[in-house]
Structure formats: structure tokens, C-alpha cells
Amino acid sequence: MRLDQLSKGKPALVTSVAGDNLLAKRMMEMGIVPGAEVSVVRSAPFGDPIEVRVRGYSLAMRLNEAAAVEIAPIAPIA
Amino acid sequence: MNDAAARDDQVTIALAGNPNAGKTTLFNSLTGLRQKVANYPGVTVERKEGQWQMDDRLVRLIDLPGLYSLDATSLDEQIARDVITGKQAGISRPDVVIAVVDATNLERNLYLVTQLLEFGIPVVVALTMIDLFERQLHKIDREMLSALLKCPVVEVNAKTGRGIDELRAAAAAALGSEPVLPEPLLEAVRDDTTNGKIFARYSFISDVAQESVWHSDQSSHRLSDKIDRVLTHRVFGLAILILVLLVVFQTIFSWASLPMDLLEKGFGALANEAKELLPAGILTDLIADGIIAGVGGVVVFLPQILLLFFFISILEDSGYMARAAFLMDKLMARVGLHGKAFLPLISSFACAIPGIMATRTIESRRDRFATIMIAPFMSCSARLPVYTLMIATVFAGQTVFGIISVGAVLMLAMYALGIFAAIIIAFLLKRTLLKAPPPPFLMELPPYRLPNLKTVLFNMMTRAWLFLKRAGTVILAISILLWALTYFPRAIDTAGLRADSEQRTAIGGEVSEPSLPESEQLKQSFAGRLGHAIEPVIKPLGFDWKIGVALIASFAAREVLVSTLSIIYNVGSDDNAQSETLVSAVRDAKRDDGSPVWTPLTALSLMVFFVLAMQCMSTLAVVRRETNSWRWPAFMFAYMTALAYTAAFITYQGGKVLGFD
Numbered sequence: 256m257r258l259d260q261l262s263k264g265k266p267a268l269v270t271s272v273a274g275d276n277l278l279a280k281r282m283m284e285m286g287i288v289p290g291a292e293v294s295v296v297r298s299a300p301f302g303d304p305i306e307v308r309v310r311g312y313s314l315a316m317r318l319n320e321a322a323a324v325e326i327a328p329i330a331p332i333a
Numbered sequence: 334m335n336d337a338a339a340r341d342d343q344v345t346i347a348l349a350g351n352p353n354a355g356k357t358t359l360f361n362s363l364t365g366l367r368q369k370v371a372n373y374p375g376v377t378v379e380r381k382e383g384q385w386q387m388d389d390r391l392v393r394l395i396d397l398p399g400l401y402s403l404d405a406t407s408l409d410e411q412i413a414r415d416v417i418t419g420k421q422a423g424i425s426r427p428d429v430v431i432a433v434v435d436a437t438n439l440e441r442n443l444y445l446v447t448q449l450l451e452f453g454i455p456v457v458v459a460l461t462m463i464d465l466f467e468r469q470l471h472k473i474d475r476e477m478l479s480a481l482l483k484c485p486v487v488e489v490n491a492k493t494g495r496g497i498d499e500l501r502a503a504a505a506a507a508l509g510s511e512p513v514l515p516e517p518l519l520e521a522v523r524d525d526t527t528n529g530k531i532f533a534r535y536s537f538i539s540d541v542a543q544e545s546v547w548h549s550d551q552s553s554h555r556l557s558d559k560i561d562r563v564l565t566h567r568v569f570g571l572a573i574l575i576l577v578l579l580v581v582f583q584t585i586f587s588w589a590s591l592p593m594d595l596l597e598k599g600f601g602a603l604a605n606e607a608k609e610l611l612p613a614g615i616l617t618d619l620i621a622d623g624i625i626a627g628v629g630g631v632v633v634f635l636p637q638i639l640l641l642f643f644f645i646s647i648l649e650d651s652g653y654m655a656r657a658a659f660l661m662d663k664l665m666a667r668v669g670l671h672g673k674a675f676l677p678l679i680s681s682f683a684c685a686i687p688g689i690m691a692t693r694t695i696e697s698r699r700d701r702f703a704t705i706m707i708a709p710f711m712s713c714s715a716r717l718p719v720y721t722l723m724i725a726t727v728f729a730g731q732t733v734f735g736i737i738s739v740g741a742v743l744m745l746a747m748y749a750l751g752i753f754a755a756i757i758i759a760f761l762l763k764r765t766l767l768k769a770p771p772p773p774f775l776m777e778l779p780p781y782r783l784p785n786l787k788t789v790l791f792n793m794m795t796r797a798w799l800f801l802k803r804a805g806t807v808i809l810a811i812s813i814l815l816w817a818l819t820y821f822p823r824a825i826d827t828a829g830l831r832a833d834s835e836q837r838t839a840i841g842g843e844v845s846e847p848s849l850p851e852s853e854q855l856k857q858s859f860a861g862r863l864g865h866a867i868e869p870v871i872k873p874l875g876f877d878w879k880i881g882v883a884l885i886a887s888f889a890a891r892e893v894l895v896s897t898l899s900i901i902y903n904v905g906s907d908d909n910a911q912s913e914t915l916v917s918a919v920r921d922a923k924r925d926d927g928s929p930v931w932t933p934l935t936a937l938s939l940m941v942f943f944v945l946a947m948q949c950m951s952t953l954a955v956v957r958r959e960t961n962s963w964r965w966p967a968f969m970f971a972y973m974t975a976l977a978y979t980a981a982f983i984t985y986q987g988g989k990v991l992g993f994d
Contacts, residue, residue, distance in 0.1 A: 275528070277406060281773045283531040284402040286441045291535070296558070300567045301663035304672075306778055310440040311548075313557075313778035315659045317666070320773055 256328060258293065258307065259321035266294045267326040278323055286310040287324055344392045345425050346504055347416055349449060350433030351442050352399035353652070353779040355461035355491060358788050359433055360396045362491040363501070370795055372961070374422065378412050379693075387505050395424055401441070403448040404527070407696060417452055429455045429507045431500065436466040436473060436488075437780065439546060440538050446482065447534040450514055451522055455507040458486040459500050464493075470549035477545040483513045492785065557652070557780040564656055574660055577653070578679050581644045589636040589683070590714075596636070600629025618820060619813070627812030630890060631805045634686055634951060637714075639797050641680050641687040646792040648676070650784035654694070655776055662774060668756050669763030671695055671774065674704040678755070681711035682748075685952045689959055690796060697772035703762045705959060706969055709952055710755040712748045712944060715891040719943050720744055722895055723936040726919045743940065751944045754976065800955070807954035815889045817859075824857040851900045860885050874942065874978070875935035875985040877924055888948045934993050938985040946977035 350356040364383025381396035398409040419426025479486040489496035521533035604621040611617040662672030681688030695701040724740040731739040864882035887894035902918040953966040
């Protein structure tokens, strides 16, 4: 699953950040590294960009950028 | 300042930190008002430096640009890296780096610290926002943090002054100390892939946070979240954004107009005073009409710049600016721009100068330049007198459907035309000259905070001063040049000059310079000759040589068109666009064949020309400063003038074909 497909409010773990490019590097520098917990808080009025919560702060990114982040949803503890 | 060598009585300390970490406030409270702002040589990255006295030594505090990383992929990062490694000319390698770390956003803020530690330079961590952090009932073990990072950690609050002296002392103690790299970071140093390094650093950071921070719960974002539920709401969010912009816009328009009028009148009075006190002659005219008017032309922009930066600082400091970019990014992305381009462009409706200066918030150089290149298309307040005069002259009292005035429709159409041109040009630029893979949008949405008034006022003053220093000199020089164009050669009133001989007979054949009307001087000046010279070129736009003179003069500033027309039509230099005498003089102006000059089509053609043409030397001077090259302003001038000419040509010739003349 990719970060742009994650529904709002659901926590997930980053499994990988695709690509060896500037975007991937920036993503990782901002704390989106494998193992980090992320969730989508909201999307902008026109549907794009989205607000992602990571490491206790909010990071806005476009959907096509979020698509570079592979995630695994965390199953809610029942 | 150019002394790169380390001196015994001087200590260099660099201040590094993430954007929004409270770095500026800390910088101000460490250095007070003793600071210098300039650009790093050859680039547009701002260089801020302040100082304080440490016992018998002077501390030079270098404020690095706000950064998330030191990996040298952006210009800011490259410069920061050069400063820290001592490669930046004029700055000796810092003895200590103070790393500003926002306690409420510890992990991401520590990333930069890990990189600083890897440089092997003594680091002192200044923990900011600690009061906020504690108010949220989180706890941080400062000693543990310090032990893990192997560097001193000081809690500071720049507003109350808490920890400032302690920070200074810690920096002094760290001088000459041998930095120790925390062991886990060795892995980051050894790993030779970029992603591997980043991963290793964050692994270390996760462990550090785990051991030194205790979170009360996960929702430290509670308040900001609540605010965002409204401010980024589908409907309310956009409505509030429009409201905020209206307030900003309205204030710049209306609040700035009073001090601007006062400044204009003041400089006018000063010029008159100078003419009365000084003996008549070229030197006096140069001082009064060249220098004083030129300085006035620079200073008159200050109210707008001060007001706009007052708002921009508040919007930035409070965290709202990032939300505005978040809301508008989708629309801006359609023309290939960043969401952050929105506010500078909107500001340009008041005046492109502060608008262009405000593009500094856009990190990507190409995005920033594209935004700068289209900013002057936003119909600024200087175009209003021109639109007003044209509408008052030829469209006064006309309505469509009986109720809507033609003037209002035209005014709206002019604004729309500017926006349309901006969209097209941005689209083209982003696909040609400024072509590049779109830089990552990735933007932090900082928690909402109450702006610090001192920082806001300080920022406002700095901007104003930078404008005076950087653009003022160029504007003044061009003002004097334009003055000379209208002043020389001095008119001589000999009978038998080719043009306007019927008017001349009324004046008589005596040579008496001072009694010559201003219009006569203007006609015979270089500007007047230029007007004649360009007449064949501007004739297809519906303009005669008199309009040509006014066009040339208005390259100083758009509103000069109005005062120049006043002079040329002999109504005196009363530059009120609504003055009855001027309007009727313009209305009565005739061409050589006796037909009126100002037909609706001519007026429309001129308005179109003014929407699109680059007629503002101050804007060009600011573009020169902001792009650090003459090529961009030259390009801007060329393409905008060509576009304006083409559009006015199509308007006039098309109108004629359709039978409107």
C-alpha cells in the first residue's frame, strides 16, 4: 500500500521510500524513513495536497509525492 | 568584515536550526539591535550577522538560513555547509555552532543536530519552545539528552530571557573543546549511501527521543488541529483565506495611501522650497526635479512595503502562511507554481515591489523566478490613476444594461487580463526557460503560534531598509536620467521650428527660458524628440507622439503618465487623474487632422498596454536585486513590452476592423 492511498486517521508504518532521487531524500530527511509511523490528517479543499503526521509534526505533501512512500497499515488493537 | 583570518579577540559562532524553530527570535535576543543583513556574495541567500561581547572577546554570530538538512542539495544548504566548514569567504570557520532545537518537534529538529555533530565542530543545543512543551505536560530529561548527544543542552525562552545567559556561558565553555561523536552516529559516517546515512541518523534520534522524552499523550497538536479544522475547511477555510487577503489588500491600498500622499506632497513641497531658496539654474533644477523627486519616488514605496511585511511577518510567524499555501497549492500547481507563490502574487495587486520581495519564502529558485517574472502582471495601484483617467475621459457615465457602469466592467477586465497573461506566461516559462522537474512540495505545517511583535516589527524594518539600500540607488539613478531626458536640451523659442508653429506665434519670438511653458520644454527635450521618433512605431496602437512622450516618461513609474499628459496638454502638473481640467483637456486633444486623439479605442488600447507593459524602473531594480543579475530584469522588460505592444496592436487594429473607431 502507498501513503497516498491511506485513509484519514489510520496509522501506518513506512516500509520503504521509493527512488534514489531528490524527493526520496527530502522525504527521509523530514523523518519519513522505514519504521516511522505516519497517518494522514486531512486533505486540502481541492483534494490535494494532504497533511501527513509524522514524528509528532505535520508535513504537507502532494499526492504524487506521497505515492513514493510504501506503507503497511497498523492493525488497530481491539 | 572581509577579514577571513581568525583573530584572537574575535570568536565566530554560527546559529543553525530548522525553520519555525524560533531561531530568529533567539538571534534577536542574543544580539539585540546590533545586526547586519546582506546577501552572500553572488547569490540571493540572505546573510545575517550580529554580535555580543564575551568577556574581552567579540562574538560574531552568523545566522545560517533556516534548514532541515545540511546535504548541500539546495543553495541555502550549500551556503550553510560552506560557512560551517570555513569555506565561505569573509567568515572564518565557526568556533562553536548553536543548534536551535524545537522541543515540541524534537525528532525532526535533531536531524540537523546529528549532521552538525558529524562535522566534528563543538555544538551547543538550545532547546526552544520548552515552556509550550511543558504546558502540554510532556517531560524532557535535559541531562539525558545532553549525555546521549555528547554536547551541552540549554533550555531557552527568548521572550522571557530564560536561559539566554546560560546559553552564552555554554557557548563560551564549548570554545576550543574537543567534540565527541555519539557512537551510533559512526554508522552514519561510515555508510556511503545517502539514504543509509539518513536512516542511521534517524535510528539514533529515535533512541535518543525514547530515552529522554516522556510524552503525556500523542495529541500535542490538539489546539492546532482544532484551528485547522476551520482554517483548512473546504468552505470556511477558503472563505477565511479570501477574507484575510481582502483585509491585507484593503489595508495596503487604503492605509498606505495616506502616508504615500503625505510623502509625495512633502517631497513636492521640498522641491519647491529648494527652487525658491537656491539660485535658478541647472543645478537647482537637478536638485529639485531630479534628486529630490527621485528620492521621493523611492521613499514613496515605503508605506506599502512596511505594511505588507507587517502582515507577511504575522502570517508567517503565526503559521497561517503555510496553510494558505496548503489551500492554494492545487490551483498554483496547475500553472506549475508552488502554493507559496500565492501570497506574493496577491500582494502584487497593491505593488509588485513588496510582492517580489516576498517571493523569498519560495525555496526553489526556478519557482521563485517564475513567480517574480509574472508578478508585475497583477494590476498594481500605480495603474489605477491611468485606468481612472482613461475611463473618466472616454467612458464616463456610460453603462451596460442600464445599471453596470462601463468603467467598472473595464476595470475588472483589466485585472482579468493581467491575471490571464500571468497564467499563460507562467505556463510557458515553466516549460521553457525555467524548465525543471518540479521540486518536492513537501512543506511543514507548523503549529499555530502567537506572533512575536518584536520579531514582526524588526522584520518589517529590515525589509524596508533593504529596499532603500538595494533598490533605492538604482531608482534614484534612473530618475535623474529620465529627468535629464526631459530637461535637455533646453528649449529655445525660435520662430520657424517645424512643429506647432501656430501655437508658437502666440508665445512670441523672444528667447526667455523661464517663461517658456513646461509643455514647450517637454516637446523640445530629448524625451519629446524620442516621442516623435517612436511615433511611427506606436501609431498602429492609436497613439500620437504626445502619448509617446508620456509613455517614455511613464517608464519611470506608471502613474507618471498622468502628470506628463497634464504637462503636455498644458494644464500644469496637477497629477490628479480625476481633475476636471485634465479630463477635459485630454478629451479636447486633437490629432493633426483635427480628429480627437482619445477615442474609446485609443483609450482601451492604452489601458491594455498599461496592463502588460513593464513600466516601472523600481520593479526592475528590485528584480535585479532579487535575481542578482541584470539578465532577468532585461528579459522581463523585453518580453513584457513586446507582449504589451502586440496586445495593444491587436486591440486597436482589431477594433478598427470591427468598426469601433
